[in-house]
Amino acid sequence: MMKIGIKKPANKHELEQQNIFQWPIWEKEISTFPWHYDQNETCYFLEGEVVVTPEGGKAVHMGKGDLVTFPAGMTCHWAIKQAVRKHYNFF
Numbered sequence: 593m594m595k596i597g598i599k600k601p602a603n604k605h606e607l608e609q610q611n612i613f614q615w616p617i618w619e620k621e622i623s624t625f626p627w628h629y630d631q632n633e634t635c636y637f638l639e640g641e642v643v644v645t646p647e648g649g650k651a652v653h654m655g656k657g658d659l660v661t662f663p664a665g666m667t668c669h670w671a672i673k674q675a676v677r678k679h680y681n682f683f
Contacts, residue, residue, distance in 0.1 A: 602636055
């Protein structure tokens with residue numbers, strides 16, 4: 593089973609080393625939707641509260657201040673509880 597990596601809260605030094613504050617920003621209102629990751633994604637939540645449930649897995653709660661990694665090949669369901677604003681990078 594594929595797992596979501598999460599650091600709560602993210603280490604500021606690590607964020608600066610990875611140049612995360614230069615990554616693009618994605619924003620989304622309160623909503624629910626299915627998603628599939630074709631590539632690994634790392635993101636840093638600036639705002640929001642989300643519950644992501646991997647197919648066949650347990651729900652993972654994340655939000656403001658969290659550094660999250662989603663593995664390539666994972667199919668999941670997003671439930672955005674508070675509007676999201678995050679830096680992201682696919683690799």
